[in-house]
Amino acid sequence: MEGLNDFSVIFLTGLVIKLMDDYLDQEIDRLNGRKTLVLRLERGILPYVLILMTFSSLIDPYLTVSLFWASYIIGMGMDMDGNKLPTGLKAYQEVIVMLGLGFIALDKEEFIFSLAIMLFIQLLDDYIDYYLEEFINRDNFINYLGKGGTVLLSFLSLVISLGISWERSVIVIFATPIVVWLLHR
Amino acid sequence: MMGVNYMIYRILIIVLSSMLFGYLLGRKLGREEGLKEGILFTPIILRKRSLEEGKCTSCGREYFDLDGQS
Numbered sequence: 001m002e003g004l005n006d007f008s009v010i011f012l013t014g015l016v017i018k019l020m021d022d023y024l025d026q027e028i029d030r031l032n033g034r035k036t037l038v039l040r041l042e043r044g045i046l047p048y049v050l051i052l053m054t055f056s057s058l059i060d061p062y063l064t065v066s067l068f069w070a071s072y073i074i075g076m077g078m079d080m081d082g083n084k085l086p087t088g089l090k091a092y093q094e095v096i097v098m099l100g101l102g103f104i105a106l107d108k109e110e111f112i113f114s115l116a117i118m119l120f121i122q123l124l125d126d127y128i129d130y131y132l133e134e135f136i137n138r139d140n141f142i143n144y145l146g147k148g149g150t151v152l153l154s155f156l157s158l159v160i161s162l163g164i165s166w167e168r169s170v171i172v173i174f175a176t177p178i179v180v181w182l183l184h185r
Numbered sequence: 186m187m188g189v190n191y192m193i194y195r196i197l198i199i200v201l202s203s204m205l206f207g208y209l210l211g212r213k214l215g216r217e218e219g220l221k222e223g224i225l226f227t228p229i230i231l232r233k234r235s236l237e238e239g240k241c242t243s244c245g246r247e248y249f250d251l252d253g254q255s
Contacts, residue, residue, distance in 0.1 A: 148208050156201040163194035 003167065009063045010171050012056035014179040017071040019049050022183060032133055037183045063114075066106050070114035073098050074122050109164055116161035117172045123154035 022029065022038040023045060029036050038045050056064045076095050085094055102111045126141040127150055142150050161169045231242050240247040 145209065146212050149205060149212065152201060152205040152208055156198065156205060159194060159197045159201060163191075163198070 003171070005059050006063070006168055007171050007175065009056045009060045010067065010168065011175045011179065012052050012059075013064050013067045014172075014175050015183070016049050016053050016056070017068065018179050018183050019045060019052075021071075021075065034184060037185075062107055062110060066102070066110045066114040067118070069098055069102050069106070070111065070118040073102075073115065074118045113161050113164040113168065116157040116164070117169055119157040120154050120161060121172070121176055123150050123157070126150065127154070 019038060022036045026036075026039060029039060041048070053064070053068070073095050076091050076098070084090060087094060089097070123141055127147075130140060130142045130147075141153075145153060158169070161172075235242045
C-alpha cells in the first residue's frame with residue numbers, strides 16, 4: 001500500500017512538474033517541432049495542473065510539496081543570469097529562500113531525497129537534450145559542468161537518493177518516462 | 186545489514202564528490218590554460234598560414250607577385 005501511495009504521488013506530481021516545465025519552455029518545443037499537451041491545450045492547462053496537484057496532496061501532502069519544491073529549486077538554480085523574477089528577487093535568492101523554507105517546513109530527509117532525485121532527472125534530461133535536440137536551452141547543465149561533470153554529478157545525486165530511499169528512487173526513475181511519454185505524444 | 190549499506194553509500198558519495206571536485210577544478214584550470222595557449226599561438230598560426238598561402242589571411246593582400254617582382 002505504501003508503495004502504491006508513493007507511486008501515485010510521484011506520478012501525479014511528475015505530471016504537474018512536467019506540465020509546468022512544458023508550459024515555460026513552449027518556445028523551445030515549438031522550435032524543435034515537438035507536439036506537447038501544453039501546446040494543444042494552451043490556457044486550459046492551468047486548472048488541470050492544479051487539480052492534479054490537489055489529488056496528490058490528498059495522498060501525501062509532504063511528499064508532494066517536497067518533490068514540487070525540489071523541482072522548482074532545481075529549475076530555478078539553472079537560471080543563473082541574475083535576472084529579476086516576478087517576486088522581485090534574483091533566481092539564486094529565491095533558491096535560498098525556498099531551500100530554507102523547505103528545511104523548516106518539510107521532512108529534511110524527504111526534502112534532500114527530492115532534491116537529489118530531481119537533480120538526477122534534470123541532468124539526465126539535459127544530457128539527452130544535448131544529443132537529441134537541434135535547439136537547446138542556453139542554461140543546459142552541460143554548458144556549465146561539461147559532459148564529465150554532468151555524468152559525475154548525476155551519479156552522485158543518484159547515489160544520494162538511493163541511499164535515502166531506494167524504493168522511491170526506483171519509482172521516480174520508472175514514472176518519469178511514463179510521464180514524458182504521456183505528455184509528448 | 187543496515188550498516189554495510191550505509192558504508193557503501195558513504196564511500197560512494199565521498200568518491201564521487203572527490204571525482205566531481207577534481208573534474209570541475211581541472212576543467213576550470215584547463216580552460217584558462219587553453220585560452221592563454223590559444224592567444225599565444227594564434228599569431229604564429231595565422232602567420233604560418235599567410236606565408237603558406239602567399240597572402241595575408243586576415244586582409245587578403247598578397248605578399249609577392251608570382252613573377253618574383255615583389
